[in-house]
Amino acid sequence: MNSQTKIPEHLTVYSQLKEMILLGRFAPGQALTIFGLAEEMGAGTTPVREALRRLTAEHALTSLENRRIIVPELSEKDISDIYFLRLIVEPELTRQSTKNMTDTKIDQLRRIDAQINEALDHGDVVAYLEGNNRFHFAIYETAQSQVLFQTARSLWVQIGPSLRIVCGRYGTANMPDKHSELLDALSRGDENAAAQAMRDDLAQSHLLISAPPAHRI
Amino acid sequence: MNSQTKIPEHLTVYSQLKEMILLGRFAPGQALTIFGLAEEMGAGTTPVREALRRLTAEHALTSLENRRIIVPELSEKDISDIYFLRLIVEPELTRQSTKNMTDTKIDQLRRIDAQINEALDHGDVVAYLEGNNRFHFAIYETAQSQVLFQTARSLWVQIGPSLRIVCGRYGTANMPDKHSELLDALSRGDENAAAQAMRDDLAQSHLLISAPPAHRI
DNA sequence: TGAAGGATAATTTGATCAAAACTTTGACAA
DNA sequence: TTGTCAAAGTTTTGATCAAATTATCCTTCA
Secondary structure, eight states, X not given: OOOOOSOOHHHHHHHHHHHHHHTXXXXXXXEEOHHHHHHHHTOOHHHHHHHHHHHHHTTSSEEOTTSOEEXXXXXXXXXXXXXXXXXXXXXXXXXXXXXXXXXXXXXXXXHHHHHHHHHHHHTOHHHHHHHHHHHHHHHHHHTOOHHHHHHHHHHHHHHHHHHHHHHHHHTTTTOXXXXXXXXXXXXXXXXXXXXXXXXXXXHHHHHHXXXXXXXXX | OOOOOOOOHHHHHHHHHHHHHHTTOSOTTOEEOHHHHHHHHTOOHHHHHHHXXXXXXXXXXXXXXXXXXXXXXXOHHHHHHHHHHHHHHHHHHHHHHHHTOOHHHHHHHHHHHHHHHXXXXXXXXXXXXXXXXXXXXXXXXXXXXXXXHHHHHHHHHHHHHHHHHHHHHHTTTTOOOOHHHHHHHHHHTOHHHHHHHHHHHHHHHHHHHHSXXXXXX
16 A cells, blocks of 8 residues: 655645745845744744755755855856856756657647746746746656756756846846747757757846846945 | 854764765665664664755655655666766866866875775775775865866765676776876866866766676576 | 953754554455 | 455654754943
8 A cells, every 4th residue: 555645744845945945035145944934834843944954955055054044145156157057957958858849748838938928028027937937847857857857956946046136136128038949949849959049048047147236336 | 152063963974874875885776764774873863864854855865755765776867867967067177176276186186096096906896986086076176166066976976876886796997097197187287188088087987887787687 | 332251042953752654464355 | 376455563754842052132341
C-alpha cells in the first residue's frame, strides 16, 4: 500500500516560501525569522525551520554567520555570473524541449503568453512575473532534463528578488518579450531558432537588470 | 559581542555526510535513514534530519515519494547533462582563477598534485579522489565566483558516487591527469590554455564514466 | 552628547515524544 | 503456488521545551 496520502507540511511551507521569493515578495536584505514566518503562515516552527534550511541550501536565502537568515543581496559579479549560466542553460533547455513539443503544449504556451500580454497592458507587475515564470518553465519541463531544469530553477530563485526590484523601478513597459519569435520557432520545430530566441529574451532581461539605478541619491 | 564561538552540530553532520558522499562511501541506490545515521555518527536525530534535508536540496541525495532518502542513481542522460554543465562551468572558473593566481597558490597546487601522483602509483583510489577534489577546488575558490563555485560543488556531489564506482572498476591506471599542462598554463598566466587544459581533463573523465561497464552479467 | 557595559528580550538549536505514515511479515483463502 | 489483507515493527513528521546564543535596550560614566 504505497500511495502519497498526505503532503508533509514542510513541503507546503517550502513551496509557499519559494513562490514568495520568486515573485519578489521579500526585499533583498530582509531578515526572516523562524518564529515570525511560523506565525504569519499559520504553521509550526519545525516545518518552517526545515523549509528555511532547504531554501538556504538552494541559495534562495543566505545564512549569515550570526545565524540570521536573509534574502540575499546580489553583487554585480553575482548577477553577471548568473546570466553567464542562464545564457547557457536556458537556451539548451529550449533546444531540447523542441524535440518533445506537442500541439497541446504549444496551445498551452500561447494561452500563457496571452495572459502575460494582458498583464503588461495593465501594468500588473506581479501577474507579469508569475506568467513569465510559468511560460519559461512550461518550456523547460518539456525538455525532460533533470539536471538542467534544477539548475535553471536555482538561478531563477536567486535572481527573483532583484528582478522584482527592477520591475518596480521601471514598470512593465520595457519588459523583454521574444515570446512570439520563440513560439514560432517551437511550432516549426526549429531548435536553433528557438534557442536563439531564448538567448535574445535573456539578453534583454540582463540589460534591464544591469542598468544603473534610475535616481540613486 | 558577535563572534562564532561554536559550530552548530547540524553543520558538522552536514560536512561529514557530504564528504562521505563525495568520496563515494555510499553506493548509488543505497537508502539512508535518519535513525541509522544518527546512531552511526553518534549524533542526535534533529541535526541529522536537517543535514539530510540540506543534502537533498543540493541534489546530493534524492527524496523518494515514499519519504525514503537514497543516494541517487544517475541515468545516462543525467551524466551527459552534468558533463555538459561541467564543461562550461569548470573551465570558466579556471579562466577566472588565472587572474588571481599567486606563487603561493601555485606551490600549494603542486604539492597536491604530487600527492595525487603518489596515490595513483599506489593504486589508492580514495586518496586519489580526495586529492583530485582538493586540487580542483583549490583552483575554483581562487576565482572568487560565488555562483559558479556553488554550481561546481553541486555537480561534483552529484557525480561523486558514480565516479567512485568507475574508479573501483578500472583502478587508478587510466585516471585523467592534465594537471601538469594546467599548472604550466596557470603559472604562465595563460587563461585560455588553462581553460583548455581543464576541458581536456574533464573530457577524459567523461569518457571514463560513460564507458560501458566491463563485464555486466 | 556619546560611548561602554550589562541586563533583558528574542531567536536559534538540539533533544524528546506522540502521532501519522510507511514497510514488512505472516496468515489465510483462492 | 499466488494473491490479498491485516497486524506488527520502523521511520518520518511535527510540537514542545530547555539550553545556548545573539540582539536590543537602558543605564551609567566620561
